[in-house]
Amino acid sequence: MKDTCDRHEGVNAVGTCHSCGKPFCADCLSEGLEDLYCSSAECQARMARDDGIIEERNGRVDAEISEMTRAFDSRMINFLVGLWIVAAPLFVYLGSNGWTTNVGLASVMGVLGALVLCLQLRTFINMYKRRTMNRRRVELISERGKH
Ligand SMILES: [Zn+2]
Ligand SMILES: [Zn+2]
Known part of the structure; x- marks a missing residue:
């Protein structure tokens, strides 16, 4: 300039x-x-007004994002618990048919193995969730504009 x-x-x-x-x-x-x-006094007043509007908008966007995050979390928990319920007997079955003949051990390891799988998956889903929510927050803020 x-x-x-x-x-x-x-x-x-x-x-x-x-x-x-x-x-x-x-x-x-x-x-x-x-x-x-x-x-200038006039432009400083305008800045205070604009900043107030921006803060209010950001507050609304944040509230919306945390609502979306809560909904996402509850869907994720339902999915992971469902997966665990399906995977645990499968793991127990596979364990008792190949890995050991001890059914008690296969049961414990199968249930724990399925749990570890679900927890690992949860870590990945959470990474995806953070990226998605951050992107959504930027989108919402630019959609709403300022005025
Ligand atoms: Zn100057
Ligand atoms: Zn000015």
């Missing part, structure tokens, strides 16, 4: 005020949550 600061002659501007649109140097601009504003 080749403009000079609206308030300081000969000083290069580094950005424009989001409120009045004039170019300013770094000393004259203050950083709002999403935009830069100059130090």
